[in-house]
Structures are given as structure tokens and as C-alpha cells.
Amino acid sequence: MLLKHSAVQRLALSMGISMLLASSPVTANGPIGDHVNQLQTHLPTYAQEVDWLIGKVDGMVGTYEAKGKGGVNSEELIEHWEAVDFHAAIETNYVPVYALIWQSLFGVKDGIAKEKPVAVIRQEQQKLEQSLWQALGAVKLAAQYQQQGKLAKRGNDNQLTEPNQILAEIKHRLDRVVAKAAEKLPQQATDIVHNTYLNLFEGLEGRLIAEDAELVESLEKDFNVTLPLALKNQSDVEEIRKVVSTMQVKLDKASTLLQQAQSQSRDVF
Structure with missing residues (x-):
């Protein structure tokens, strides 16, 4: 087979x-x-x-x-x-x-x-x-x-400074949430969600609110209510994957908005 x-x-x-x-x-x-x-x-x-x-x-x-x-x-x-x-x-x-x-x-x-x-x-x-x-x-x-030197060394924390780097890392960690759910480790998955929100997403909120406050509010709810609740209820992995996929689409939108804002800022100067 x-x-x-x-x-x-x-x-x-x-x-x-x-x-x-x-x-x-x-x-x-x-x-x-x-x-x-x-x-x-x-x-x-x-x-x-x-x-x-x-x-x-x-x-x-x-x-x-x-x-x-x-x-x-x-x-x-x-x-x-x-x-x-x-x-x-x-x-x-x-x-x-x-x-x-x-x-x-x-x-x-x-x-x-x-x-x-x-x-x-x-x-x-x-x-x-x-x-x-x-x-x-x-x-x-x-x-x-x-x-080719294009892959980050594994096991070391990277200092992420650019918004797009941070958003890419957030999406990556959300994929890990799905993985931990598939491993039947809901508490580890929940810890990743909370840590990602506190250590990564919160740092972008100020800049992102200026571009789309409703998007920030929606993602805050996803991080603090929707996804943790799905993990607590030990929902089917496919359901958790759907929640994560929806969040990642929103994060892509956030990335686009921040790129546009950065580009407009450069044009001004």
C-alpha cells in the first residue's frame, strides 16, 4: 500500500x-x-x-x-x-x-x-x-x-522585529496548535494559544487598530474565546483546523494592511 x-x-x-x-x-x-x-x-x-x-x-x-x-x-x-x-x-x-x-x-x-x-x-x-x-x-x-542558508537554525529563538515576521510566526504557532490537538494534548495547545497572543499578537495590536479596529477585535475573540473553547471542549481536529484557518486568513489581511501602511509611510517621507 x-x-x-x-x-x-x-x-x-x-x-x-x-x-x-x-x-x-x-x-x-x-x-x-x-x-x-x-x-x-x-x-x-x-x-x-x-x-x-x-x-x-x-x-x-x-x-x-x-x-x-x-x-x-x-x-x-x-x-x-x-x-x-x-x-x-x-x-x-x-x-x-x-x-x-x-x-x-x-x-x-x-x-x-x-x-x-x-x-x-x-x-x-x-x-x-x-x-x-x-x-x-x-x-x-x-x-x-x-x-542555501535560507532556513533558520532550529531550536533557537529568533528576534522578530518586522510585523510580517511576527505575523508569519503567529500563523506557524497556530499550526502547532492543530498539531498538539491531533496529539491529544489540549493543554499544551491552549498554552501555545495564550503565549502567542501575549508575546506576539499583543505587540502588534496598537499598529493594527489604526488600520482595522474590527479585525483586531475579531482576532482577540479568536485568541481568547473561540480557539481556547474549542480546545477545552476537545472538539474534532478538523473543527479546530477550521478555526485556525479562519484566523490565518485574518492574519493575512492584517499583514496586507500593515504592509500598505508601511509603504504609505515611506512615500510620505
């Missing part, structure tokens, strides 16, 4: 390059490891880990098909994923697909735990394989940018 490697290239080309250029903090699961600052060197290892993970999942689903729920320990799925270096490589470079991997992992795991039909679990397995290959494509692309 593996995808052809050529499919990875098509998937990678469709990804937003801006996300790969954004800075990334230390992961919530602990130190990310220096390998993420030497992506090109570790690409063969990442590819081997993807193959290994896919084989482990396929073997587990096959055992479930033959022996039922009692024949497998589905908790091992999460342990395998968290054990490989590729876990940190994708989390620090392309968070949206990282969230999809977690969703599919839990789709397989929960499917086994709830004794769902094998056909249903195989569908989740296929989604997982697609996400893993897509993730490998994203990391390969990130490795190219890293070699």
Missing part, C-alpha cells in the same frame, strides 16, 4: 515554502536534537525511518486482521513514532502535515482499540503512509533551503 516516491515530489511542490522559512521553537516533547540543523546529512536515516514506520504499522494491522484486538499492542504505534529522529525533523519544518500524521496514527490506534473493521483501519493506514511520504518530501525541501 506504499505510495511511489515520485508522488512525494508532487506533494512537496504544492507546499507553501514560507512555512519552511519560518523559525521553529524547541518541540513540546523535549530537545529536538542537532540533527535538524544538518538535514541533508540525515536524509538517508529519515527515509529508512519512514520505511520502518510504515512496515511496523502494516505488520500491526496485519496481525489485527489475523488475530483481532488481543493480538496487538496498539500503544506501540505512538512509541515507534516518538522514537525516530524523523519525528522532530517534520515537527520543526512542516507542522500541518505533522498534525495529519498524528491524526492518522490515532485513527489506526483507536480503530484497533474499538475493534473497527479492517477495511476502515486500512483507510487510516493509507492516510498515514501518504502523510509520512509527504512529510519526507517537506524535509527534503527544507534540507535544500538549509544548505
Whole structure:
């Protein structure tokens, strides 16, 4: 049920390059490891880990098909994923697909735990394989940018001063919120929301209010009510993704407004 490697290239080309250029903090699961600052060197290892993970999942689903729920320990799925270096490589470079991997992992795991039909679990397995290959494509692309010096060093905080840099980082952290929701870590997701609002968005509010006060009010509600409430209620990941996507559209509008204001200011002088 593996995808052809050529499919990875098509998937990678469709990804937003801006996300790969954004800075990334230390992961919530602990130190990310220096390998993420030497992506090109570790690409063969990442590819081997993807193959290994896919084989482990396929073997587990096959055992479930033959022996039922009692024949497998589905908790091992999460342990395998968290054990490989590729876990940190994708989390620090392309968070949206990282969230999809977690969703599919839990789709397989929960499917086994709830004794769902094998056909249903195989569908989740296929989604997982697609996400893993897509993730490998994203990391390969990130490795190219890293070699060109266009990728921020991972694990270090960047001093963000320009509004567009700050807004790009806010969007990136909102993607992490979706990822943590997919990991079933709502408190960590909520902490990211609060910290992002306090440490990043609040600093832009003054400038943005002058351009569109209603937009600021709407985003304040999203940060402090809509998104935290969805996380508290442990809403479906797709619902949380919709909230985040709506917020990111608003942030794009904010970026455009601030760019226009900056351009007009330069024209005056």
C-alpha cells in the first residue's frame, strides 16, 4: 500500500515554502536534537525511518486482521513514532502535515482499540503512509533551503522585529496548535494559544487598530474565546483546523494592511 516516491515530489511542490522559512521553537516533547540543523546529512536515516514506520504499522494491522484486538499492542504505534529522529525533523519544518500524521496514527490506534473493521483501519493506514511520504518530501525541501542558508537554525529563538515576521510566526504557532490537538494534548495547545497572543499578537495590536479596529477585535475573540473553547471542549481536529484557518486568513489581511501602511509611510517621507 506504499505510495511511489515520485508522488512525494508532487506533494512537496504544492507546499507553501514560507512555512519552511519560518523559525521553529524547541518541540513540546523535549530537545529536538542537532540533527535538524544538518538535514541533508540525515536524509538517508529519515527515509529508512519512514520505511520502518510504515512496515511496523502494516505488520500491526496485519496481525489485527489475523488475530483481532488481543493480538496487538496498539500503544506501540505512538512509541515507534516518538522514537525516530524523523519525528522532530517534520515537527520543526512542516507542522500541518505533522498534525495529519498524528491524526492518522490515532485513527489506526483507536480503530484497533474499538475493534473497527479492517477495511476502515486500512483507510487510516493509507492516510498515514501518504502523510509520512509527504512529510519526507517537506524535509527534503527544507534540507535544500538549509544548505542555501535560507532556513533558520532550529531550536533557537529568533528576534522578530518586522510585523510580517511576527505575523508569519503567529500563523506557524497556530499550526502547532492543530498539531498538539491531533496529539491529544489540549493543554499544551491552549498554552501555545495564550503565549502567542501575549508575546506576539499583543505587540502588534496598537499598529493594527489604526488600520482595522474590527479585525483586531475579531482576532482577540479568536485568541481568547473561540480557539481556547474549542480546545477545552476537545472538539474534532478538523473543527479546530477550521478555526485556525479562519484566523490565518485574518492574519493575512492584517499583514496586507500593515504592509500598505508601511509603504504609505515611506512615500510620505
